[in-house]
Amino acid sequence: MNLNPASTSYLLHIVISLSAYRIFTNLPLSFTRFFGTGAPLFSLIAGLLFLAILFILTKRLSRDDRESIFSSAEKTFGIFGKYSLFILFFIYLFVSSAFLVSEFSSFSKLVAFPLSPRWFIAIFFVLAASIAALSTIESLGKLFTLFLPLSFLIIAFFLVTVLFESPTENLFPIMGTAENFTLPNFSSCFLVFSDMLLIFLLKPKSSKATHKTIFRSFILGFAIVFLLILTYTAKIPYPLSKDESFPLYLLVKEVYYGRFFQRIDAIVLLVSAIWGMLNLGLNFRLLVCLIQNMFNIKNRFVTVFPISASVFFAALFLSQALSHLSLFFLALSSGLLFAGLLILAIFIKKGGNTYNEN
Amino acid sequence: MKTKIFALFMLFPVIFLTGCYDLKEIDETAYIVALGIDNGSENNFSYTFQFSSPLSIMENSAEGQPEPKKEENSSVTTLTIMAPDFYIAKNLTNNFLSKNIDMSHLKLIVFSAEVDETGITKHSQLLLREREVRPHTSIAISPDLAADYLKNVNPELESNTSKYYELMSLRSNNIYTPSQKLHDFVDSIETRDRDTTLPIATKGENVNVFPKDSHIHEWITPSASEISAKHSVLCGMAVFEGGKLTSAMDADSSMLFNFLSHNIENFVVSIKDNYNPTEALSFRIITTRPASFNIDLKKKEIQVSQKCEISFLGSHIPKGYASKQAISDYALSILNMRVTDFLTHTYHTQTADIFNLKDCIRKDFFLWEDWNTFDFESFYKTADFIVDIKNL
Numbered sequence: 001m002n003l004n005p006a007s008t009s010y011l012l013h014i015v016i017s018l019s020a021y022r023i024f025t026n027l028p029l030s031f032t033r034f035f036g037t038g039a040p041l042f043s044l045i046a047g048l049l050f051l052a053i054l055f056i057l058t059k060r061l062s063r064d065d066r067e068s069i070f071s072s073a074e075k076t077f078g079i080f081g082k083y084s085l086f087i088l089f090f091i092y093l094f095v096s097s098a099f100l101v102s103e104f105s106s107f108s109k110l111v112a113f114p115l116s117p118r119w120f121i122a123i124f125f126v127l128a129a130s131i132a133a134l135s136t137i138e139s140l141g142k143l144f145t146l147f148l149p150l151s152f153l154i155i156a157f158f159l160v161t162v163l164f165e166s167p168t169e170n171l172f173p174i175m176g177t178a179e180n181f182t183l184p185n186f187s188s189c190f191l192v193f194s195d196m197l198l199i200f201l202l203k204p205k206s207s208k209a210t211h212k213t214i215f216r217s218f219i220l221g222f223a224i225v226f227l228l229i230l231t232y233t234a235k236i237p238y239p240l241s242k243d244e245s246f247p248l249y250l251l252v253k254e255v256y257y258g259r260f261f262q263r264i265d266a267i268v269l270l271v272s273a274i275w276g277m278l279n280l281g282l283n284f285r286l287l288v289c290l291i292q293n294m295f296n297i298k299n300r301f302v303t304v305f306p307i308s309a310s311v312f313f314a315a316l317f318l319s320q321a322l323s324h325l326s327l328f329f330l331a332l333s334s335g336l337l338f339a340g341l342l343i344l345a346i347f348i349k350k351g352g353n354t355y356n357e358n
Numbered sequence: 359m360k361t362k363i364f365a366l367f368m369l370f371p372v373i374f375l376t377g378c379y380d381l382k383e384i385d386e387t388a389y390i391v392a393l394g395i396d397n398g399s400e401n402n403f404s405y406t407f408q409f410s411s412p413l414s415i416m417e418n419s420a421e422g423q424p425e426p427k428k429e430e431n432s433s434v435t436t437l438t439i440m441a442p443d444f445y446i447a448k449n450l451t452n453n454f455l456s457k458n459i460d461m462s463h464l465k466l467i468v469f470s471a472e473v474d475e476t477g478i479t480k481h482s483q484l485l486l487r488e489r490e491v492r493p494h495t496s497i498a499i500s501p502d503l504a505a506d507y508l509k510n511v512n513p514e515l516e517s518n519t520s521k522y523y524e525l526m527s528l529r530s531n532n533i534y535t536p537s538q539k540l541h542d543f544v545d546s547i548e549t550r551d552r553d554t555t556l557p558i559a560t561k562g563e564n565v566n567v568f569p570k571d572s573h574i575h576e577w578i579t580p581s582a583s584e585i586s587a588k589h590s591v592l593c594g595m596a597v598f599e600g601g602k603l604t605s606a607m608d609a610d611s612s613m614l615f616n617f618l619s620h621n622i623e624n625f626v627v628s629i630k631d632n633y634n635p636t637e638a639l640s641f642r643i644i645t646t647r648p649a650s651f652n653i654d655l656k657k658k659e660i661q662v663s664q665k666c667e668i669s670f671l672g673s674h675i676p677k678g679y680a681s682k683q684a685i686s687d688y689a690l691s692i693l694n695m696r697v698t699d700f701l702t703h704t705y706h707t708q709t710a711d712i713f714n715l716k717d718c719i720r721k722d723f724f725l726w727e728d729w730n731t732f733d734f735e736s737f738y739k740t741a742d743f744i745v746d747i748k749n750l
Contacts, residue, residue, distance in 0.1 A: 036726050037726060038726075108375070110489070114489055121375070124371040124372075124374065124375045125371070127371050128368045128369070128370075128371040128372070129368070131367045131368040131370075132368040135368070143366075143368075143369075167717070169714070169717035169718070169720050169721075172720035172721045172723065172729075173720060173721075173723040173724050173725055173726055173728065173729045174721070174724060175724045175725050175726075176725070176726050177725070177726045177727070178724075178725060179725065179727060236545070237545050237549045238549075238726070239549065240545060240548045240549055253492065253493050254493055254541065256494050259524060262492070262494070263462075263492070270372065273372045273375060274369065274372055277368060277369070277371065277372065278368075281368055
């Protein structure tokens, strides 16, 4: 489950991706739905708060280079702690993967394939991720390094140009519908960043440089989420904005660089497909690693097919029969995982020479 | 190495994703370039679809074959269908068209002024939500039938009607009408607290359908002009309050609206000579940004400030003026009076907030709740306009 110490430069791109890829989904809209024109301000607060939580969790959970999070859980709570954490990570990864397939296939359908059935588009994502699950995290890290900077710049460029053409008056009143501020509402907004919890599976080195890399890349990833929310609030006036879906798609439709440069949907489709496949590939790889490590299975081919098939069908259920519950499942699984990590961070036992990677 | 190959292989599905479903053969597709919506009989609407005829465009634009201008526009085919709903009308076209209808090249939507608030709101919303329709599609309103406007369109010096619509509606030198995009229009009427404007699409002989004499007698309006030779024009502007068409303004008012909103960058105005009222003095006015509006709630004042460059278009200084500066100052004073007159008429008489002044004080509020309860309308109906146009 470790990233090779030499490959911490890939960590930068993986963390940016984990914190930013949900701009292609409906999740950033939760800020607008709850806080109206106050969405940018509250997203900023949520981002800073999440950064603080991440700092504390990372500080507590990754002090020892040689120890995985499961060994720490085992040392602290015994075998029960280890398997509980395994189940929490497994459920979260599974739900997050199904949610990712469901949202990205819907996004692709909206952008370019209105007549294609959703399952048909989902097949491509699952196929790509299944192949990725057969490689290593380091190889995936290289792909992230190859594609992420360009994708990141393209999306940022589109958003900035739309922002410059948007009326700033739409950003006011700055607090928006702050009267809707309740703990459940605000915490559900954290779902945008919930995939960041997966960095504890990647077991970053405990060196200061690694921590800095994580925080810097989270800030970069958060910057694009914030840019999206800011642009969306400025471009689509409230209360119209709260009833829309897929904010990035709506903003991309607004890109107009004169008569010859418009309709950049094809570029965004390509960027979103690659970004989605890479993240899903990472999720699948982590799921395969989890199962291999927990059950001591040597052959990864055996684990990939059941994972792909079950995620594919779960994604179809989430996007059709259970579409109204998909956010609930994601919130529940990430909430439980967060609670598990928090309990571990509070009671974690340090020191000792016992080292059991499994 | 094996793992790296696996990683690279995962990108292959991206390539295959683009080529299976949703293929569209260009010669099997009929592209709508303009859409007209009128009231039909009973509860029906009358939809006019204007399709592009690419082969005719190619024939017309072929080099070395100058053809005399035809009475009818051969680059488009226009069909009118009466139906209770837009999608029924679109489906009905498939009963006699062999090609698939595509709206990705829709450039102009024209509503008839007869279509009520609900009809305009419903249609503009559903068109904006159509995947193929772009948010930048232009939108206009016709005092007559929208179908008549579209049928009468016969572009001058342009063989491609689709390009004609795009250039006519979105270019910045059409000074006598505002430009409006579908997205901005829907935003304004859906949020309900905004007033907005639409360009008026009408026949050439109807440009004076909404004449409004200026109260400033030195100001020369274009209201006496005629464009008799042209079949269809965009001229003047219709005002919508809360999604409802309430009034219309003439070409001159539209020009001032464009001047203050910076929809146009330069234009020429003519003013009667102060010392010789039978003569007219012409000035070029160049703006670089929209006018700024400052609202003083206590003093009940709305301060309007616009910077522009005024240059006299004459070869010599007319009698009575000491210098070119004196002529410019005179033009500036008349322009100030005319803009004040225009704003007072718009806000006090027509009670339409076409510049969205309410938005200027949004930043003074913290909560949406407080903003919603603020009654700006009763303020601007009686507020004084202090206009300050400066010559750079």
